Amino acid sequence: MSIQLLFDALALGGIYAIAALGIALIFGVMKLVNFAHGQFIACAVFALIIPSTDAVAVMGLGRLPALILIPAVLAVGALLALAAEALVFRPLRNASPVALMVGSFALGVALQNLLLVLYGGRPKAVSLWADLGAPIALGPAQVPLLQLIVIVAVGAILLALALMLKHTRIGLEMRAAAEDFGMARLLGVRANRVISGAFALSGALAAVVALVLVAQTGVADVRMGGQIMLVAFIATVVGGMGSLAGAVAAGLALGAASALLQAGLPPEARPFRDAFLYALVIFVLLFRPQGLFASAGAKPRV
């Protein structure tokens, strides 16, 4: 495999891994597949520009220097997720998982239409950090700076998250909640704190995906995030529902497989890349129906 391909695969896999982590975090603590995650990503993108239905976008938050912009967008994502938790998912907490899932779909549709009302249906240009696309020579490979940043940032985020989960009180509580929520509550873990924490983190991760997407593509579209949400959801299933490490590994694997298929398939088969990708997913699930890294909580008990 050429170095070029390795970087292409890692960068795409990294984006999917971060998105999958955002879904797995929430699933871990409240068994909710948050189908509104894609719209969280879209909202974080649109937060960069001033609401208007004009064809030409005027940058709002996006005009700030990166040092302020990044935390601000992460905060937007986190606050949006917290608000969604408080207004939609908290009242539904004792509802069945199916009701929760339908609730998340409804929230997604509502958010998408809110964006349509505020910004109109036309995609908008968002020129954020255009210089990051410039290629850098690494041996025989020409790697866009953004790819390197994505790969490094994904590594840093995963490391920070792993440290947080291992060494902080909220991390311990989250892991306990993911293992057995009822038992964790009996042992004094505060449900609201853990669930809010998971939502805030998930929203911030959605904002990370949003920033990478915008820097890569330069456009904001109300439908964006949907495709990433789908891949990320599949990654959480392949990784084993509720397993954070599994979601990250499967996200990376799906991104890498997608890049490799794009590079390796013959031209006639390339339009059906995703069909091959999902055939691989089915193949994996045939052998490991519970996912690659099933969490203890996902196993049925006698």
Place this chain on the structure above:
Amino acid sequence: MKLACSMLAVLALAVPVQADDITVGFAIAKSGWMEAYDTPAATAAKIRIDEINAAGGLLGNQIAVVDADTRTDRAESAKAGLDVLDQGAQMMVVSCDYDFGAPAALVAEGEGMNSFFLCAEDVKAGIQGVGPNSFSASVLAPVQGATMAEWAHAKRDARAAFVLEDTFIEYNKGICTGFEWMFPQLDGAEIVGRDTFKNDDASIASQITRIKSLEKAPDVIMLCSVMPGAAAAVRQIRAAGIDALILNGSAVDGSYWLDAVPDLSGFVLPVQGSIYGDDPRPEVEAFNKAYEAKTGARPTSQYAYPGYVLIDLWAKAVERAGTVDGASVTAELEKMQAEPTAFGPRSFSADLHHQNTALMQVIEITDGKPARVDEWQISQPVPLDVLMGK
């Protein structure tokens, strides 16, 4: 419900339809993402209707407009078609896109009425997909691809082309079909590579790697894509240091997306008329001004124009037929050969209710500024079997 009823009542009051008016029904997206594409073309259609009414009307009657919202939803599109029918429509204007317009157009077809797609560029949006009384006033996507192929070969010495197709919608496929039909026929021209991507792909790094690993860098990249994927692809291609001329279809017209690729140069597309104030035909600029007077802003892309053309052509055919009856008007429309319009001549035939060739204006973006640089009409019409993808 009560509120909805009273709103309907207000709407009905707002458009008083006289018994002897000729009624045109707009079953189009007034909400949802398609609205951004349907509204400009519908506005242009209404500008032409206003002009006709001011000049004494059609067959001595005023043209009245009724409308219904498809909400960018295929199922709602059929309902909107029925809705405008109930409101007395005698001709139906449907959504820009084939998928969203066809359900309403089929309702019109079932009544033997004429239907016009606002700007569909897929051959199915006509006889082949809807039925004998359905038309589109836009220029077929393969014509746009073929125009780019022949122009780039003649004017920019393009000999080696790379084709990058976005598999998102049929339109993209049409652009590439036209290019791949025309380009290899030209002297010394060769397609040196192909790849595909999806409009919402988070990254096209693998495709760019393929372009960069070609033995000889291509002279042109035919990018068959629409927003937002097209802007994303162009941004990534230019960021990777690939300077080849990039060609696209009319769908990316408008300067609204150019911030996505700062200081873009060497990007070319064909359009039916220039929105940038530099079209050599005074009628085009007169329309741009009329549009600005009506809406407060100039058209954001060329896709307002087909709306104006469709009413223009339909009204001429109605005058000649002396009736709005679908079959009679269709017969008159099918007689049109190089019928002059503000945006160039238009022809229909008993086989094709679309343009398989057209004089197109060539827009080039240089340093982030779009401008008309040339005009071009392909040397031979795109054959029907190519249009049908055979």
